[in-house]
Amino acid sequence: MSLNQATRVAVLLSIGQHPVTARARRADQDARALELALQLNHADVIPLHVGQLNEHNEAALRSYLGMGISQIKLIGNSDILLGLEQGVRESQANIVLCGSRAETGEGSGLVPYLLAKKLGWPIVSGLVSIEKLDQGSATLLQALPRGQRRKLKVSLPAVLAVDPAAAVARQSAFGPAQRGAITPQKLSSIEAVSGAEVKHNSALHSFLWQFQPAKKRPKRLKIIKATSARDRFKAAAAKADASGGKVLQGVSADDAANEIIKLLLEESVLNLDGHL
Amino acid sequence: MSENMNNSTLRRDPRREWILRNRLHPQHSEIATEDSSSDVLHEWMGPQGIKRKAPHNIGFIGPNGIRRIDRSGTQQAGSASRKEIAQQPSRRSHQIQHPQQYILVVADMTGGRLSAQDKDILGLAHQLAAKKAETAVMLVVFGEHKEAAFAEAGVDRLLHIEGEAFDGFSPDLRLAWLTAIERELHPDYWLFPDSGLGGGDLGRRLAVELDVHAATGLWQVNLKEQPISCVCRAAASTQDLTRELPRVILALSECAEPISDSLHAVQEFNLVRQPLDQLPRIQDLGAVAVDPASVSLAEAEFILSGGNGIRDWDGFHQTAEILGATEGASRVAVDDGYMPRDRQVGATGTWVTARVYMAVGISGAIQHLQGIQSCDKVICINTDAGCDMVKRADLALIGDSTEILAAVRRKVSELKQEKRHVA
Amino acid sequence: MLNQILPLLIFGALLLAVVGGVRRIRLWRNGRPSDVPIMAGLAALPRRYLVDLHHVVARDKYISNTHVATGGGFVAAAILAILVHGLQLNSQILAWALLAATTSMFVGALFVAKRRVQPPERLSKGPWMRLPKSLLAFSIGFFLVTLPVTGLVPAVLGAWVLALILSVLIIWGLGEMFFGMTWGGPMKHAFAGALHLAFHRRAERFNGGRSTGLKPLHFDDQQQPLGVEKPSEFTWNQLLGFDACVQCGRCEAMCPAFAAGQPLNPKKLIQDMVVGLAGGSDAAYAGSPYPGKPLGEHQGGPFASIIAREGQGLLDAETLWSCTTCRACVEECPMMIEHVDAIVDMRRHLTLERGQTPNKGAEVIDNLIATDNPNGFNPASRMNWAADLALPVLSDVKRTDVLLWMGDGAFDMRNQRSLRALVKILRAAKVDFAVLGNEERDSGDVARRLGDEATFQSLAKRNITTLAQYSFRSIVTCDPHSFHVLKNEYSDFGGQYVVYHHSTFINHLRQTGKLNFAPYKGGSVTYHDPCYLGRYNGEYDAPRDLLAAAGIQVIEMERSGFRSRCCGGGGGAPITDIPGKQRIPDMRMEDIKQTGAEIVAVGCPQCTAMLEGVVDPRPEVLDIAEIIAKQLVEAEEAA
Known part of the structure; x- marks a missing residue:
């Protein structure tokens, strides 16, 4: 990479799905990835989408355009992974930004890893912000649970998968969304190979795989180590914990504090290792 | 207490018998309990870990020489089971001397201990191990740990990989180790907790490395089917995917019951061929100090929320700091300028999903209650016992919030100090 | 000489x-x-x-x-x-x-x-x-x-x-x-x-007429900008209208946002537009400034952005977002200038072109697009509140006399009480009515006031298509915002309906002898006129007649009728939430308290929510339907 070369950021955009109504929309994490890219100074942003443009997904794709980009490169009719690889290679990007997992289909979150493997680049997931871009490396912030953050330095080129805790994507405006272009890309080297591979992959598993609307997972019951019939009977017949809460009136402040701390420790939200 | 244990000669004591017959006798219950303790063992754990029973030994001989079985448990069973616990180890021992194959579990070890999810995954590993004889569950632990109860959690073999590099984020190095294990042991299954940055990240890296289409967000395994199938959350948890069980599994918490009744060997294991050191492409520059108060409400796990009833806002902020809680506020507190707008909880502010929501001086307008619908546990401190927040709360304390918060601060500081001295 | x-x-x-x-x-x-x-x-x-x-x-x-x-x-x-x-x-x-x-x-x-x-x-x-x-x-x-x-x-x-x-x-x-x-x-x-x-843009306002519906954007017209970015993007007669201002400040005296210390003054806004059309700075302006915004820092010209993308323009965006679209300024203006039109025109640019709807605005718009209601509730749960009421649904009955438009209040626990009261009244009067049920969508009011004309038109067109499948004589709603939009703004898209606010309709039922009331024994009552019922649609009498017929003496507030002060809930103001020195609903509750009334009767879910948001102690806030439902006597009993 020459010294004067600007950072080129490929942003992978997919069609999302609203969690309540299942309507197509911009995928939340991908939009956050685009937001991160747009906030980088002196970076060329290359938005990529692999798939077909149709009535069902046009509005969703356009809502990325509404964030203020002039065009999305559309890589049509190929295996997603191969399409992405080619798209990224041809765009000469040195950073790939994407969401952690898709909102439709399997949504396994494997694609960024597979892409990184194919490109031979390192991957960092859980990205919340890009602090600094140097020649050949980037300083990142990674999300840890409970709002904690960790600083990482990664050598470029790299694939960066954005965490749901990253900054919320800007509003999508109607005007730019309508005017922006979705440009189909002609990629040179995919052709027949990809077709064969797609068939191969789908033959492998799709006949076994079934999708259903998500079932509500049963709440885990308290495990009762019932060694006798009597214990089992008692456990089965025991009145469920009263749904109404416990109300303590006229207790001393100390007792009240003890009750609170007891519950906090039970729920393990209180970390006693912390500073005083 | 049990001098006549296993003694078949029945010695009669007329006075005792009389007391046993006379329920109104002041010593009746005492004698009755004592009497039942003379019972011989009627239940024990067999060598295969199966519970064995001797029905003839159940119950006790009543005062008129007839065997009585009291299922109410007030008298005999209670003490009998107590005795059982004292007599035999509560967990059966689970030993695998010469494992033929392995199931590998890579635990998150948050805070250096097995997390609840890690234990569930170990439980799942044992369910899979039970399908084939002589299968050992091996746990991989990177870096320092403080866990003392591996045996109870179901660890047959422990591969403890030490090194300073594992204190931070070192996915490349960890992956190198996992691939080394793969080469040497070729385990039947690789199990990871599908959690944000621990197993969720490493598991995917390994799956891609091994070219396995991993099962992610797995929450159910159907062991009875052939081939074994599993159910995974798909499409951002809006769909369930039923598929065959692959070799690499990233499972959610509560995917299986944790081990509860066996004790495992925790035999140390060492790799013959260790991976070579390599130059990491990702470098950990350390944690960034984050003020818990500034964590976004939607991300927060524990929220301390203040409302109109708070008189001492300094105390409120201090409490949040000591508890490590994220601060929230009711609309009124925000309107009155005590808290910034982005801290407002409720239908008109932020909808929160905290595990514990502690509302101080908030009476609970409908919009506010709507906003905390999905919180697990609600603690409420209020002066008015009749307000709606008290009705919603799992624990409601009626009293002066300033005093109670001060007491909480004091107690937590004390606890932290104690902990520090112990450690 | x-x-x-x-x-x-x-x-x-x-x-x-x-x-x-x-x-x-x-x-x-x-x-x-x-x-x-x-x-x-x-x-x-x-x-x-x-x-x-x-x-x-x-x-x-x-x-x-x-x-x-x-x-x-x-x-x-x-x-x-x-x-x-x-x-x-x-x-x-x-x-x-x-x-x-x-x-x-x-x-x-x-x-x-x-x-x-x-x-x-x-x-x-x-x-x-x-x-x-x-x-x-x-x-x-x-x-x-x-x-x-x-x-x-x-x-x-x-x-x-x-x-x-x-x-x-x-x-x-x-x-x-x-x-x-x-x-x-x-x-x-x-x-x-x-x-x-x-050359007034709303000729209908003359000869005693009323014209309050916003003018639509025509998206197929490529020449038309999406809202107003520069003064030159107003129509020429709007610019002319700004020039007509006499700076009498009657608008300023009535503006709830100005009184609350939010950075809006309708008079200054119009004068700024004059500065914009002629070019220059606002230093020469000699009236009250926007609260908290000193004079002389803003300047503009006919072809310069009103809200600068960087630096100072003619206006700050928060000035536009402070407006509750209550129309008090328009009602007062002796020159009949259309302040609200201008504000919404400029908001349209900010939302449609720049995507800069402040605070919760973007989220609300996203929800409207994805779930057809502003709070992102599952649209399939719109009818949940009425699970026990067995309301006839139009998709089953196909035709009805009265279509009860529920509004987004159907998702709100507080408003569900008002809706229940209304259903009770309709049943007591034996009205043949039905609801759209889960087929109903947000009317588009909030989207439109926030400047998102695209989402408004999408919702309007889909609602009109739904309504076209069924046969009904009139629509009754307890939400004045839906009422206004259905009555006055859907006609631009081919939806012509007879629409009544529930107070008008109940009053009509009373006049035709279908309702009987028990003597009123409750506390003293004052009535708060919702902007979208009063100033937007001229209905001041029906709620008062109705309360009087139920034996309630309404104590009038100093600002009532066409001078009623807004509750602060209109125009997406609670969503954009521009800070001021005090809150508009608190000021309105002060007005209410001055009457000494124990109950304030309202006719709008927004007003209910805003006024109930005022900290106790305060008068009780009840929807007109709730008050009337309590007074109902079954016909048999009365006979």
């Missing part, structure tokens, strides 16, 4: 006025075209001025009488002066008439001057303080020069010194009245105001 100068002065001033007029017209013509009829508008002008405008002005008797004397006197004096002194027509009658006209103007000007001795806060100062003096100069000057013409005094009186003083008075008077009229002085209001009335 003076006889020779006077025609020169008059025609010179007139010429300058014409030049100024042409220049001003060219500024207006920077705006986009508008299809108002030119000739018909001019023909309607006298009536619009004398009847419609005066109807508004007459709310303040002092100033209306003053204006008749001054304005009427000036128009007559100006014409007569041109005839008598300009064309030198030597007519006694005209001269006497001119004397009378200048006298009238003089008297009027005295009253104007009196108002300016200690002017109320709302009035602009600066050049406006000069105006009464200019009026006096004009009237005295022309009175004196006319005296010789009538022969009352000998012409010789016109000695040099006197002539000089007179010329100064006349030049001053002509300068202000003729030259200033078209070159931006206070008298501009006469010139621009007259033309504004002739």
